[in-house]
Amino acid sequence: MSAVRLRLAGIQKSFGATRALKNVSLEIAPGEVHAIIGENGAGKSTLMKVLSGAHRADAGTMELSGATYQPENPHDARLKGVAMIYQELNLALHMSAQENILLGAESVRGGWVDRSLSRKRAQAALAQLGHEGLDLDRLAGDFSIAEQQIIEIARALLIQPQVLIMDEPTSSLTQADTEKLFATINRLRAQGVSVIYISHFLEECRRIADRYTVLKDGETVGSGEMAGASLDHIVTLMTGREVKDLYPRTTHTPGAVVLEVKKVASGPRLKQATLQVRAGEIFGLAGLIGAGRTDLLRAIFGLEELAAGEVCIVGAAGAASPRARWMQGVGFLSENRKEEGLMLNQSIADNLTLTKMHDFGRLGWISGGRQRAVAQRWVGELRVKCHHSGQTIGQLSGGNQQKVALARLLEHPAKIFLLDEPTRGIDVGSKAQIYQLVSELAAAGKAVVMVSSYLPELLGLCDTIGVMCRGELAAVRPRAEWGEAEIMRVATGSEGGAGLPPAAARAESAG
Numbered sequence: 001m002s003a004v005r006l007r008l009a010g011i012q013k014s015f016g017a018t019r020a021l022k023n024v025s026l027e028i029a030p031g032e033v034h035a036i037i038g039e040n041g042a043g044k045s046t047l048m049k050v051l052s053g054a055h056r057a058d059a060g061t062m063e064l065s066g067a068t069y070q071p072e073n074p075h076d077a078r079l080k081g082v083a084m085i086y087q088e089l090n091l092a093l094h095m096s097a098q099e100n101i102l103l104g105a106e107s108v109r110g111g112w113v114d115r116s117l118s119r120k121r122a123q124a125a126l127a128q129l130g131h132e133g134l135d136l137d138r139l140a141g142d143f144s145i146a147e148q149q150i151i152e153i154a155r156a157l158l159i160q161p162q163v164l165i166m167d168e169p170t171s172s173l174t175q176a177d178t179e180k181l182f183a184t185i186n187r188l189r190a191q192g193v194s195v196i197y198i199s200h201f202l203e204e205c206r207r208i209a210d211r212y213t214v215l216k217d218g219e220t221v222g223s224g225e226m227a228g229a230s231l232d233h234i235v236t237l238m239t240g241r242e243v244k245d246l247y248p249r250t251t252h253t254p255g256a257v258v259l260e261v262k263k264v265a266s267g268p269r270l271k272q273a274t275l276q277v278r279a280g281e282i283f284g285l286a287g288l289i290g291a292g293r294t295d296l297l298r299a300i301f302g303l304e305e306l307a308a309g310e311v312c313i314v315g316a317a318g319a320a321s322p323r324a325r326w327m328q329g330v331g332f333l334s335e336n337r338k339e340e341g342l343m344l345n346q347s348i349a350d351n352l353t354l355t356k357m358h359d360f361g362r363l364g365w366i367s368g369g370r371q372r373a374v375a376q377r378w379v380g381e382l383r384v385k386c387h388h389s390g391q392t393i394g395q396l397s398g399g400n401q402q403k404v405a406l407a408r409l410l411e412h413p414a415k416i417f418l419l420d421e422p423t424r425g426i427d428v429g430s431k432a433q434i435y436q437l438v439s440e441l442a443a444a445g446k447a448v449v450m451v452s453s454y455l456p457e458l459l460g461l462c463d464t465i466g467v468m469c470r471g472e473l474a475a476v477r478p479r480a481e482w483g484e485a486e487i488m489r490v491a492t493g494s495e496g497g498a499g500l501p502p503a504a505a506r507a508e509s510a511g
Contacts, residue, residue, distance in 0.1 A: 004063075005030045005194040006082075006163050010193060011060035013046055020046040021057070028163070028211075033185060033195045035205040035226065038215035039238050039427035041385060042396030044198055047215070048165055051196075052084040053077035065162060068073045075104075081162035085152050091158055093141030098122045100140050101155045113185065127155040128191070129184050145289065146177035153184065164188065165196040165500050170204060171200040171424055175455070175488060176288075182208055190296040200232050200427050201454070214238055239429045247460030250439040254278040254463060259416055261300060270295035271471035272309070277416070277447045282438060284458035284479075285451045285470030287491045293451045294335060296468070297418045300449070301325050308412050331414030333405055335421040335451070337398075343393030348386060349375035351393050352408050378407040383433065399430030406437065417441060419450045423457065435461055456485045469493050480506035 006028040013021040021043045028034045038044050039124060049055040051062070053071030062069040064080060074084070080444070098119060107117040119136065126134050131150050140151060149169065156164055166185075170178045173184035185195055185208055189325050199205055206226055213223040214237040222237040259277040264270065270292040277283045283291045298304040300311050307430045311320075313328045320328070334340035352375045375389035382403040386396055393401055402422065409417055423431045438448055438461060454460050458465055459479060466476040467490040470486050475490050 003030055004028070005065060006069075007031070007061075008051075009061050011047065011050060011062070012058045013050060013055060014058055020218055021050070024060070024215065024218070024220050026213045026220060026223060028196065028402060029192045029193045030162075030194055031189050032211060033189055033197055033209045035197045035199070035209035035212040036215065036232060036407040037199075037202070037205060037212055037238060039429050040399040041217075042427075043218040044215055044239070045167075046218075048084060048167060048196070048198065051082060051163075052165060053078070053082075055282040077157050078156075078161070081159070081305065082165070083159060083161040083163070084154035084165040085149070085167065085169065087157055088167040089145075089148050089152050091140045091148055091151060093139065095140060096137050097134060097140055097143070097151050098136035100151050101125060101136075101158060103155065105155075105158050121158060122154065125157045126150070128157055128187070130187060144177075147178065149181065150184070157188075161193060163194045163196065165198070167198045168200070169197070170199065171203065176492070178204070187283075200431070202234060202428060205458075206231065216240060235428055238427065246435065247457065248427070248436050248439045250436075250443040252280045252439070252442040252445075254281040255445065258314050259300070259449070260312040261296070262309050262312070264296070264299055264311060265307045266295055266299040266304045267307070269471050270299060270304075273468075273473040274309075275466055275473060275476055277449055279415075279447050279466060280442050280445045282442050282448045282450060282462045284462035284465040285449065285468060286453075286455060286465055286487050287456055289453065291468040291491065292471040293468050294420055295471075296473070297332065297420050297449065301330060301418055303332070326412065329413075329415035330418065331409035331412055331416070332418045333420060333422055335424060337401055337405055342393055342401060345392060347375075347390045348379065348384070348393050348396070348404055349389040351404055352378060352389075352406060352411060355412050363433060374411065378404075378411065382407055382437070397426075399426035402426055402430065402434065406434065415446055417446060417448045417450075419448060421451055421453065423452070423454070431457075455487055458487075459484065467491050 004027050008165065009025045011021050024043065024047055028353060036044050036047070050057045053074045053076055064082065069080065071080055071082070092103065101122040102118050107114040107121060119485060122136055123132065126132055128325040129150060134150065140148060143151065169181055188195055197205065197209055207377065209226045211225050211233065212229065214221050214234060216238060218452065255278055257276045258279045261275045264273050269290060273296050283294065287293050293306060299306055299498055302322045302325050313330060316328065338344060349371050353371050372389050379386060379389055384400050384403050386400060393404060406422070423434055435457070438450065441448055450462065462479050465479055465482050465487070466473050467487055469491055470473065470493060
């Protein structure tokens, strides 16, 4: 790959006193998949916003196909051939797939939308991705996340981009859907499209990318051919230190049962689940997206009404509200921290102490000093990167936001932790800290139930793993009896609990 499609040299960007980008340089060839790797706060998002026209660099130069590239805004960037697909998909869910693909780029003749030509263009974009069969008339909101992503990519391809930026494209995808996305990326590579691939899943980067660039503290600290790079080397570049024992095995011995779920059903997706969790145990829940994992956690916490069965917390049976669960010592971490887990416009201290406000004042008045002191203690213990505990939490990186959300459960304090995708969208350094924290919770006798779509962390961290399939908890076994292939066989319904029929698998899980 001798030609250069995109060249960046000495890119700098500041926001007030904060220098988000200090000195970033990289080169990408036509038909190259280039991974941009770095911890949260390393400058990846700012750099992509500069590339896509959302921000303007303070210094440095950019070239696209040999010409100076300086977009005025995202629309101008797209016209010049640079399109970006964000982690949070930007679709109009109430509109059809065709309308979303053509949004802002409709074919017009004589002031009227040419529907026939527009449809042909949308079909051509989907054909380029190998998805000719996607129903263009179906509402975008009725598609799966993976299918919505195809719609988003098709919209980007409509402008025939020279460079396509993908930000955390697999964060909400199953393993099967990830494989389909990789097939799509390979098609784009063969067509000469340059792909910038951003992901915290280093194994994915190594598999799909040709080359990589590592950012740290707003600077380029390393780059090279992905084929010859070790993950240990990349992690060291990212963090400035070696991250050893990513999945710690702190000594802990499960004790008495503290949570029991008996034939619970809830809503349209959770059909039946039976399980027991002991004090000092890390219980992992695997399964495809939509299999009922999140529904099960929400039913346990009282966020979803039970249609059948019961949940027992330390001997106290019966349905309960989230407030009652809090009082029983159950803490819940939502997979959607932006909309459910945090108040992004409030301070770190307010978010961290939200469920214990009564401890920080009386007669309706809050002691800000006491609140800040507690928040600062947790900021120090969990190494939250921030200016101070009074900083608005929405200004923090995703990994640091997640640490604050977890600190709230620790401050409460909870004895049963329900963690839904606790490491989604955060960097490897922050993941290592959260893994260590979860392991320490178990060592302290706490019970942890953890949903994750990332099988290596379930296999590396958990004592017991249960696999959901089509709304049922199909099998529960000790971690040592599972492998990634085995989990996927059960999750996809190819195998019902080590070859057992579903009923037998459920009986096994109750034991």
